[in-house]
Amino acid sequence: xxxxxxxxxxxxxxxxxxxxxxxxxxxxxxxxxxxxxxxxxxxxxxxxxxxxxxxxxxxxxxxxxxxxxxxxxxxxxxxxxxxxxxxxxxxxxxxxxxxxxxxxxxxxxxxxxxxxxxxxxxxxxxxxxxxxxxxxxxxxxxxxxxxxxxxxxxxxxxxxxxxxxxxxxxxxxxxxxxxxxxxxxxxxxxxxxxxxxxxxxxxxxxxxxxxxxxxxxxxxxxxxxxxxxxxxxxxxxxxxxxxxxxxxxxxxxxxxxxxxxxxxxxxxxxxxxxxxxxxxxxxxxxxxxxxxxxxxxxx
Amino acid sequence: xxxxxxxxxxxxxxxxxxxxxxxxxxxxxxxxxxxxxxxxxxxxxxxxxxxxxxxxxxxxxxxxxxxxxxxxxxxxxxxxxxxxxxxxxxxxxxxxxxxxxxxxxxxxxxxxxxxxxxxxxxxxxxxxxxxxxxxxxxxxxxxxxxxxxxxxxxxxxxxxxxxxxxxxxxxxxxxxxxxxxxxxxxxxxxxxxxxxxxxxxxxxxxxxxxxxxxxxxxxxxxxxxxxxxxxxxxxxxxxxxxxxxxxxxxxxxxxxxxxxxxxxxxxxxxxxxxxxxxxxxxxxxxxxxxxxxxxxxxxxxxxxxxxxxxxxxxxxxxxxxxxxxxxxxxxxxxxxxxxxxxxxxxxxxxxxxxxxxxxxxxxxxxxxxxxxxxxxxxxxxxxxxxxxxxxxxxxxxxxxxxxxxxxxxxxxxxxxxxxxxxxxxxxxxxxxxxxxxxxxxxxxxxxxx
Numbered sequence: 001x002x003x004x005x006x007x008x009x010x011x012x013x014x015x016x017x018x019x020x021x022x023x024x025x026x027x028x029x030x031x032x033x034x035x036x037x038x039x040x041x042x043x044x045x046x047x048x049x050x051x052x053x054x055x056x057x058x059x060x061x062x063x064x065x066x067x068x069x070x071x072x073x074x075x076x077x078x079x080x081x082x083x084x085x086x087x088x089x090x091x092x093x094x095x096x097x098x099x100x101x102x103x104x105x106x107x108x109x110x111x112x113x114x115x116x117x118x119x120x121x122x123x124x125x126x127x128x129x130x131x132x133x134x135x136x137x138x139x140x141x142x143x144x145x146x147x148x149x150x151x152x153x154x155x156x157x158x159x160x161x162x163x164x165x166x167x168x169x170x171x172x173x174x175x176x177x178x179x180x181x182x183x184x185x186x187x188x189x190x191x192x193x194x195x196x197x198x199x200x201x202x203x204x205x206x207x208x209x210x211x212x213x214x215x216x217x218x219x220x221x222x223x224x225x226x227x228x229x230x231x232x233x234x235x236x237x238x239x240x241x242x243x244x245x246x247x248x249x250x251x252x253x254x255x256x257x258x259x260x261x262x263x264x265x266x267x268x269x270x271x272x273x274x275x276x277x278x279x280x281x282x283x284x285x286x287x288x289x290x291x292x293x294x295x296x297x298x299x
Numbered sequence: 300x301x302x303x304x305x306x307x308x309x310x311x312x313x314x315x316x317x318x319x320x321x322x323x324x325x326x327x328x329x330x331x332x333x334x335x336x337x338x339x340x341x342x343x344x345x346x347x348x349x350x351x352x353x354x355x356x357x358x359x360x361x362x363x364x365x366x367x368x369x370x371x372x373x374x375x376x377x378x379x380x381x382x383x384x385x386x387x388x389x390x391x392x393x394x395x396x397x398x399x400x401x402x403x404x405x406x407x408x409x410x411x412x413x414x415x416x417x418x419x420x421x422x423x424x425x426x427x428x429x430x431x432x433x434x435x436x437x438x439x440x441x442x443x444x445x446x447x448x449x450x451x452x453x454x455x456x457x458x459x460x461x462x463x464x465x466x467x468x469x470x471x472x473x474x475x476x477x478x479x480x481x482x483x484x485x486x487x488x489x490x491x492x493x494x495x496x497x498x499x500x501x502x503x504x505x506x507x508x509x510x511x512x513x514x515x516x517x518x519x520x521x522x523x524x525x526x527x528x529x530x531x532x533x534x535x536x537x538x539x540x541x542x543x544x545x546x547x548x549x550x551x552x553x554x555x556x557x558x559x560x561x562x563x564x565x566x567x568x569x570x571x572x573x574x575x576x577x578x579x580x581x582x583x584x585x586x587x588x589x590x591x592x593x594x595x596x597x598x599x600x601x602x603x604x605x606x607x608x609x610x611x612x613x614x615x616x617x618x619x620x621x622x623x624x625x626x627x628x629x630x631x632x633x634x635x636x637x638x639x640x641x642x643x644x645x646x647x648x649x650x651x652x653x654x655x656x657x658x659x660x661x662x663x664x665x666x667x668x669x670x671x672x673x674x675x676x677x678x679x680x681x682x683x684x685x686x687x688x689x690x691x692x693x694x695x696x697x698x699x700x701x702x703x704x705x706x707x708x709x710x711x712x713x714x715x716x717x718x719x720x721x722x723x724x725x726x727x728x729x730x731x732x733x734x735x736x737x738x739x740x741x742x743x744x745x746x747x748x
Contacts, residue, residue, distance in 0.1 A: 006538060010531035017528070123358035125551040125582060129558055137563065143537045144563045149530055219559065220527040221551030225356050229525050264520065264531035272492050272523040 005141045007261045013149040015257025016157035017216055021230050022237035023160065023249045024208030030244025031181045031201040034091060035099060037106040040231025041113035042078055042206045046213030047222045048121050049074035054128035054217070064130040071131075071214040079207025082113075087202040092195065110227070118224050125221035132218040149219060156215060160208065161250050168246075177201055181244075236275045240282045242292025252282075252290060341656035342414070344387035345380070347372075347641075348407035349442075350418040350428070355394030356525055359550040360420055360578065360630040364443065365390060366623050367631035368417075371638045374618075381645045382656050389413065393424050404428060408435045414659060415440065417637050420630065422446035422494055429458045438663050442637035443630055445596065446498060447725045450683045459666050459680055461640040461673075462597050462633050463688040463714060465495075466725040469502040469547075470717040471690035472574040472594050475710055476543065477510060477737045479592075479694075480570055483542035487518035487569075489532055489556065491548050496521055499547040499574075502725060509732045517541045522552075529556050533563055540568050549575040554582055561586050577706070578628040580695070584703045591695040593706060598675030598689035599632035604709055604744035605676070612674045636673035636688075640680070643671035676711070683721040687714035696746060707746040712739070 025039045053070045057063075086109060094101055135147040168174035179187040180197045188194050212230075220226070237256060241248030256275045263271040270277070282290055349368055352361030368388060376385040389411060391403040400419075407413045416439040418428045425444035432439040433455055441449065441460040445468060449460065476483075486507070490496030500519070507514055517539045520532045533556075536544060544565070548556060553576065560566060566588045577595035580587060606612045615635065619627040648657030648665035657665070669680045676689045693706035716739050719728035 002538065003535075006534040007531065010534050013530055014528055118354065118358075123353075123362045125359065125554050127554055127558055127582070127586075129562070129586075132562060143534055145530075145534075146559075146562055216527060219555075221554040221558075223356060223551040224354065224358065225525060226527060226551075229527060261531040261534075264522075265535055268518070268520050271521070 002141045002143075003265050006143055007265045008258065009140060009145065009150055010264070011258030011261035012154050012254065013257070014260060015254040016154040017212060017219075018233055018237055018257060019157050019250050019253035020153075020160060020215060021209050021212035022234040022241075022253055023164065023246055024205035024212070025231075025234045026238045026241065026244055026246055026249045027164070027208070028202055028205035029238065030246070031177055032091075032095070032198050034095075034102055034202075035106070035243075036205070037103060037231060038086070038109040038113060039106075039205070039209050039234060040227035040229070041110050041117075042083065042209035042227075043213040043216075043230045043234075044117060044222075044227035045078045045082060045113065046075050046210030047217040047220075047226065048117060048126070048213075049078055049210070050214035050217040051126040051128040051222045052121075054130060055126075058128075058130065064134055067128075067131045067134075067218075071211065074214045075207050075211035078210035079203045083203045083206030083210075084199065086206075087199050091198070091202065095198070110231075114224065114227060117227075121222075123224055125223040126217075127221055129218045146219075153215060157250070157253075160211075161246070164246055173200065233275060236279045240279045240289060242286075242289025245289065245291035248289060248291030252278075340658065341382070341384055343384070345384050345415070345645075346387050346389065346411060346413040348389045348391065348404065348411070348413040348416045348418075350391045350393050350400060350404065350416075350420070350424065352394045352420055353390070353392045356550050356552070357420060358394060360443070360628075361393065363623060363625070363628055364420070364630035364634045367619060367627065367634040368638070370618055370622055371635060375638070375642070381642050382649050384656065393419055393421055397424065397427055400424060401427065401431065404431065405435070408432070408437050413437065415641060415662075417442045417634075419444055422448075422498075425449055429453075429455060433457050438659065438666065440637045440640060443633045445495065447502075447719070448498075450685045450721075451719070451724050455684055457663065459640070459669075459684045459686075461636045461671075461678065461680070461686050463690065463718070464685065465499055466502055466728075467688070467690050467712070467714055467718040468574060468594065468596050469499055470506060471692045471710075471712045472545075472572055472592065473503055473506050473510070474712065474717065474737060474739060474741070475592055475692045476570075476572055478710070478741070479708075480543065481737075483514065483570065485515045485517045485539075485541040486543040486545065487516070487520070487536055487539060487541035488545045489518075489520040489522070489529070489536070489548070490546060491524045491552055492521040493524050496524075496547060500545070502729065503545060503547075505726055505729045506732060509729060510734050510737055524552065526552060527555065529559050533560055533565055536560075536565055537563065537568065542569060543572060544569045545572045547574050549578060553579045557583055558586055561588065566591070574692075575629075576695075578630070580705075581625055581628070581703050585697070587695050587704050589694070589696050589704065591704075592692065593695055594690070594692045595629045595632075595706075597629060597632065597636075598691045598711060598714075599629060599636075599673060600675075600691055600706060601626045602705055602746070603675060603691070604746075604748075605711070606674065609674075615674060632674055636671075636678065636686075639673050640666070640669060640671045640678075640686075644669055681721050685721065687718075689714050690717065698746065705746055709744040709746070710741045711744070712741050716740075 021043050028036050054067045057066050132148045137144045138147050180194050184194050237252045240252035259274045259278050263274045351365050352358045372386050372388050419425050420443045422444045439458045445465040447464040447466045488500050490500050572592040574594035576593035601616045644662050644665040648661040679687045690712045693709035695704035696707035697704050719725040
């Protein structure tokens with residue numbers, strides 16, 4: 001029983017982090033139909049930015065609690081500056097083009113950003129764990145957990161999930177995004193600026209990826225290559241959920257998190273492949289993903 | 300006839316004079332040709348191709364090693380080169396993938412005609428490149444990779460390793476554990492899921508079962524290489540409470556594991572054995588608690604107890620710090636060993652060549668049985684082209700002089716005592732061990748004494 005409790009807690013914590021990153025990828029695909037391979041780079045940039053800001057706070061002798069608002073600052077900075085520039089100068093030129101071109105362009109951005117990280121921050125791992133320590137530990141079922149991973153990250157993930165749902169359903173900007181997603185031509189005909197909607201959506205998607213990286217930075221080594229690891233997992237979540245499904249991404253992330261932690265406890269040799277086993281099983285039964293909708297293909 | 304014989308200018312009266320002049324000219328020309336031939340023997344540069352990780356997670360090793368190589372090459376050239384010939388370095392990134400790496404190495408050998416290759420960090424890359432470089436007939440120094448399989452599974456003429464391999468590295472960690480914690484009953488492993496993580500555990504656990512058969516393995520965890528989170532693994536280890544936890548992980552993975560384990564109190568319950576932790580210790584700083592068994596993959600350390608007052612080591616450490624801001628870690632020392640071996644081979648070959656600059660075949664011959672000195676005890680290349688290198692290992696200890704733990708309660712194991720003899724498979728050799736192996740003689744040192 002204790003083992004089940006432990007595996008569940010670990011699965012929820014891991015799933016929360018994966019959801020935070022994957023939801024941005026899902027949102028961008030759902031609205032813009034762009035499969036953004038560079039998404040993992042934004043995760044890494046968010047982590048580097050947060051670790052650097054945290055280090056600067058410590059050097060300046062400021063309160064480490066400031067790291068928490070700085071996570072949001074770092075995420076928004078990356079989202080608006082890097083994401084905004086990418087959407088404005090690259091993606092706008094390839095909307096409506098075939099997926100291969102989109103994949104190539106976003107992959108090129110991924111490579112450029114990966115090397116840029118190396119140039120700026122070098123190759124040595126960074127670790128800024130002060131925010132993790134500030135929240136202290138909790139003891140559950142006789143085992144010590146960090147409050148940051150066990151409580152804070154899942155709460156943030158829930159806030160993002162419900163915040164996004166509220167934004168898309170109950171705000172004018174959200175309704176405009178939904179309108180463009182449903183029928184771009186009709187939305188444009190009634191005076192909606194679809195390009196601005198795409199810009200806003202992409203910035204939100206990048207900000208979410210970056211926020212995931214910033215929130216992950218106190219728990220993990222920030223180092224070159226971390227973006228590549230996360231993009232693969234995010235794609236697995238997005239494919240399992242059904243591309244474009246936000247609630248589905250939450251469920252898929254939770255399934256993958258739980259599957260992985262159960263594997264650690266009961267079948268460690270399957271840990272590495274567990275996300276992909278879950279993805280394959282889901283796609284075998286529902287090729288459009290857990291929450292994806294079957295659509296007629298126009299020929 | 301006389302006219303024909305008189306080829307001298309018109310003012311020369313006697314054909315004899317003409318013959319003398321021709322002979323003299325021939326002699327001078329001959330000497331000139333001979334001198335030119337000698338000058339051609341000593342090339343303008345000794346071209347060295349080096350594979351190292353400048354991208355990817357293993358660049359935590361590759362970049363310091365590259366800095367060390369550049370620093371050493373500058374020193375060699377400032378001192379006039381090797382046997383008077385400057386060295387010229389050409390780097391290839393191991394992080395670019397096996398296919399690109401192979402192409403680049405081929406280019407270095409076939410197009411650039413490098414005199415020597417130094418490959419590689421990754422054991423996988425060493426396994427791929429050693430047969431290729433053997434076919435290309437170029438001297439290759441395996442400067443960092445650890446897999447013991449290279450010289451146990453094949454015989455090579457052109458490949459030599461200038462440091463130890465995984466077998467003595469794992470034996471040293473195990474013997475240290477058994478000598479200092481003889482009563483432990485349970486052990487768990489958490490290694491990276493790739494060849495090194497699996498192979499090192501196989502060596503360690505096989506020997507452990509021979510030396511202390513009553514030990515119970517309570518968890519074998521192999522998270523993927525580059526995993527960002529070990530929470531579930533740590534929960535399981537906290538629940539299982541093994542007496543000892545082994546991890547041969549490195550780089551960001553090891554840093555993350557230590558940070559997360561430290562935060563959750565795992566170090567309080569179990570004795571950690573981290574044979575590669577010397578390479579992470581400066582980044583981890585105070586997060587790594589005292590009493591963790593740490594190794595450095597060989598007999599080198601910036602505070603080496605037998606070389607504390609050695610000027611060469613002191614200079615190397617200071618120059619490296621000046622260049623990178625850090626104390627040298629094991630890949631930098633391994634690179635220094637590779638260059639030390641190369642210099643020693645050229646010197647030995649030149650001596651055998653009557654003081655003249657040696658050709659490639661002579662340098663290759665000199666590598667056999669070579670004795671050379673890195674920044675530890677002297678090393679020897681044995682008959683299977685594998686170096687005999689001692690192993691230094693200790694425990695972490697916080698001291699006032701450094702903002703990270705240093706190694707204390709050190710032991711140095713002699714190489715020949717803890718590795719399979721030449722020509723013997725490591726696992727077969729381990730199969731012959733018995734508990735008396737634990738009593739093997741070892742030199743012990745305290746920090747600062």
